[in-house]
Amino acid sequence: MRTNARWWGIxxxxxxxxxxxxxxxxxxxxxxxxxxxxxxxxxxEVKAGAVELRVSTNTPAQGFFSAGDRVIITLxxxxxxxxxxxxxxxxxxxxxxxxxxxxxxxxxxxxEKLVLFGPKSNAQLVAGKELSKGGTVAFVxxxxxxxxxxxxxxxxxWMEISGTAERDLKLLKEKLEIICRDKGFNRIEIPIKAKxxxxxxxxITKQGRALAKAKSTHRRVAGSxxx
Numbered sequence: 001m002r003t004n005a006r007w008w009g010i011x012x013x014x015x016x017x018x019x020x021x022x023x024x025x026x027x028x029x030x031x032x033x034x035x036x037x038x039x040x041x042x043x044x045e046v047k048a049g050a051v052e053l054r055v056s057t058n059t060p061a062q063g064f065f066s067a068g069d070r071v072i073i074t075l076x077x078x079x080x081x082x083x084x085x086x087x088x089x090x091x092x093x094x095x096x097x098x099x100x101x102x103x104x105x106x107x108x109x110x111x112e113k114l115v116l117f118g119p120k121s122n123a124q125l126v127a128g129k130e131l132s133k134g135g136t137v138a139f140v141x142x143x144x145x146x147x148x149x150x151x152x153x154x155x156x157x158w159m160e161i162s163g164t165a166e167r168d169l170k171l172l173k174e175k176l177e178i179i180c181r182d183k184g185f186n187r188i189e190i191p192i193k194a195k196x197x198x199x200x201x202x203x204i205t206k207q208g209r210a211l212a213k214a215k216s217t218h219r220r221v222a223g224s225x226x227x
Contacts, residue, residue, distance in 0.1 A: 044180025
């Protein structure tokens, strides 16, 4: 009897180890390497005739940002265009700054000034540590860009995609690859640089104001939209 019990114990341990190994392999298969998210920073080839977008930031007087600094991004469209702005961390995590849950379409009117995380926003964009590979880019196209990943808002105003979510990162990359084939496509780096010249990580922090009151920050004011 003791021998049988021992063998049953060995078999139970074997099947437990096998099941755990299978589960680990399945999880690993679903996880994407950081390179997939980072590859979004370089999607598409910019050619002559690319749609222009004027980009500026509230760079401090010393000419660079430091960890803890507030970051405001201003984008001006000389002509009607469609815009997507995203940030990628060194681990391949993606945050889409524009569009967001409150302003889901990507259209920007000719002559319009779009201020991201400006004074009237219900949140602040804050600089963090230096990045070795990550950064922030704007994708500009004459064609509407459909994010098609609405579930990632999950009650949040800005869409976030984990750097390990291979299926969803591939879907986002496919959407970007569609618009980069259009004549006029442009990809513009948004320079949020440290003193070393490296890009800085960016994080979103709430300012404590109610979201309901902050909805007014998305209305047009003298040709501008503030977020």
